[in-house]
Amino acid sequence: MMNNLIRISVITINDQMRQKSFYLLLAIAIVFVLLTRGCYQGDYSVNGRQVENIAVAWYASLIVFHVIAAGMLLMASMLSMGIFSRDRDDGSMVMFLSHSVDRWQYVLGRILGTWVLSTAFMFILHLAIFLIALANTGGMITGYLTASLLCSVNLLYVIVLTCFLSLFMPNVMAAIFTLGIIGISFISDGAYQAMQSEQIRQLIYSENHASLWRILYPKVYMLQHYASTLITNNAFVGMSPTYVWGNIVFYTGALTAAVLWRFYNSEI
Amino acid sequence: MISFENVIKKYGNLVAVDGVSCNIDKGESFALLGPNGAGKTTLMRLLLGFSHCTAGNIVIEGLPAGRSESRKKVGYLAELNRIPPYLSGEEYLMRHAAFCGLTGSRAKKFVGEILEQVGMNGSERKKASQYSKGMTQRMGLGAALLGNPELLVLDEPTSGLDPLGMRDVRALLEKFKKSGGTIILNSHLLSEVERLCDTVAIMNKGRIQVKGPLSHIVHGNETLEDVFIRHVEDKNSYDE
Numbered sequence: 146m147m148n149n150l151i152r153i154s155v156i157t158i159n160d161q162m163r164q165k166s167f168y169l170l171l172a173i174a175i176v177f178v179l180l181t182r183g184c185y186q187g188d189y190s191v192n193g194r195q196v197e198n199i200a201v202a203w204y205a206s207l208i209v210f211h212v213i214a215a216g217m218l219l220m221a222s223m224l225s226m227g228i229f230s231r232d233r234d235d236g237s238m239v240m241f242l243s244h245s246v247d248r249w250q251y252v253l254g255r256i257l258g259t260w261v262l263s264t265a266f267m268f269i270l271h272l273a274i275f276l277i278a279l280a281n282t283g284g285m286i287t288g289y290l291t292a293s294l295l296c297s298v299n300l301l302y303v304i305v306l307t308c309f310l311s312l313f314m315p316n317v318m319a320a321i322f323t324l325g326i327i328g329i330s331f332i333s334d335g336a337y338q339a340m341q342s343e344q345i346r347q348l349i350y351s352e353n354h355a356s357l358w359r360i361l362y363p364k365v366y367m368l369q370h371y372a373s374t375l376i377t378n379n380a381f382v383g384m385s386p387t388y389v390w391g392n393i394v395f396y397t398g399a400l401t402a403a404v405l406w407r408f409y410n411s412e413i
Numbered sequence: 414m415i416s417f418e419n420v421i422k423k424y425g426n427l428v429a430v431d432g433v434s435c436n437i438d439k440g441e442s443f444a445l446l447g448p449n450g451a452g453k454t455t456l457m458r459l460l461l462g463f464s465h466c467t468a469g470n471i472v473i474e475g476l477p478a479g480r481s482e483s484r485k486k487v488g489y490l491a492e493l494n495r496i497p498p499y500l501s502g503e504e505y506l507m508r509h510a511a512f513c514g515l516t517g518s519r520a521k522k523f524v525g526e527i528l529e530q531v532g533m534n535g536s537e538r539k540k541a542s543q544y545s546k547g548m549t550q551r552m553g554l555g556a557a558l559l560g561n562p563e564l565l566v567l568d569e570p571t572s573g574l575d576p577l578g579m580r581d582v583r584a585l586l587e588k589f590k591k592s593g594g595t596i597i598l599n600s601h602l603l604s605e606v607e608r609l610c611d612t613v614a615i616m617n618k619g620r621i622q623v624k625g626p627l628s629h630i631v632h633g634n635e636t637l638e639d640v641f642i643r644h645v646e647d648k649n650s651y652d653e
Contacts, residue, residue, distance in 0.1 A: 149512070152511055152512070156508065160497070160499075163499045234495075235495055235496070235497040235498060236491070236494065236495030236496055236497065237497055239463070239489075239491055239495075240505075240508065240509065240556070241512070242461075242462070242463065243461060243484065243487070243489040244481075244484060244509070244512035244513065245481040245482055245484050245485045246481055246512060247481045250481075410465075412458075412463065412464050413458070413463035
């Protein structure tokens with residue numbers, strides 16, 4: 146049973162790495178890392194005062210952490226949007242399911258493979274930044290790589306969501322919808338998180354009560370923000386980390402069940 | 414070996430398979446004949462679990478069709494076989510071999526033998542996007558034969574093949590039959606069916622019109638084509 150699951154996951158990684166879109170994303174990632182390198186080399190001054198290189202590197206690494214984590218959500222959505230339709234068109238689906246492979250093994254194998262690939266991709270990018278910072282400043286950014294692994298849960302959510310939507314609508318629409326859902330999470334929870342800061346509270350008077358939909362909405366941004374607190378060592382305010390975890394895990398689990406149910410009832 | 418029990422498949426208001434019941438024994442070569450839209454491919458898809466029965470049961474060796482275990486000893490060739498364009502023929506067969514429990518050097522050996530049998534030696538490194546329709550079909554047949562299946566389910570196996578290719582495929586199937594394998598064949602080529610199959614079922618509008626050994630169905634000076642036309646035309650005029 147597990148053999149088939151693992152076999153399909155490995156095949157999925159292989160297949161994804163042969164897609165043109167993967168090479169395009171890889172090229173963008175390499176260019177991005179090369180451009181980022183420049184931030185670590187040079188002298189910075191604010192109001193005529195020299196800023197410490199380590200401080201600059203730390204802030205740059207934090208910003209890049211968020212850019213990579215958010216960019217990978219886009220990549221994961223792009224990689225997963227065509228899994229099922231491509232398999233139907235090129236005969237892969239029939240190839241798997243004409244053997245003693247269960248439908249759930251096929252679906253979970255495809256999802257797992259895409260997740261492992263996306264996680265590895267994101268981890269390598271974060272590792273590259275971590276090493277660049279280390280080489281240029283001699284200082285290690287603690288928690289950077291752990292935070293990267295934590296963000297991989299978001300990738301799984303995005304992959305499952307895109308797969309689910311792609312069973313009902315064209316691939317591009319599924320990806321756009323997914324990005325829309327994530328975008329709302331970033332705007333809504335980002336604003337909520339900003340409201341927690343003392344400086345903003347002094348500027349804007351706010352009741353600071355989040356409406357129910359905001360609490361129940363998928364906490365993609367919150368999980369990423371929580372991961373970044375492992376780097377900054379700041380307290381995660383406004384929400385319990387357990388709730389954020391539970392929220393994303395619940396949505397991922399529910400969507401996986403929905404994908405399996407939908408796929409089980411569909412014609413191959 | 415295989416039992417269809419009052420199988421019904423509906424797509425909305427359309428009844429694709431309408432109460433099909435029949436048994437196929439081990440070692441039998443069974444042909445499904447019928448005009449386009451008769452329900453032959455649907456029946457094959459139900460057998461492989463690609464589609465769910467609206468009513469009735471299909472059992473393969475005591476296991477309900479659709480359960481993955483029931484496909485363990487089944488080799489399948491789809492009507493228009495497709496291979497992912499980025500895979501070479503060899504990679505495609507190796508993937509099939511892995512799901513048949515063949516790995517490493519054993520898989521390579523089997524794949525090599527199969528490539529020779531289906532006449533694709535020398536083309537195995539080419540990408541599938543460079544294959545002709547006939548070559549894709551040969552590779553598909555090779556994949557179906559991997560892992561020594563006990564049952565071959567073939568949907569128009571000679572589609573896209575030239576006469577030489579057809580002859581090769583027929584020889585392969587005859588060899589498989591002689592080794593005791595069971596074949597379910599869906600074909601429009603009546604001559605192919607006459608040469609290869611022991612039992613024939615003629616389907617029309619989702620129902621089996623006639624089923625039995627070739628010698629029982631074809632009488633006197635009649636040909637299989639005459640029998641086919643008689644059953645299909647009769648039914649069509651009756652419905653009209």
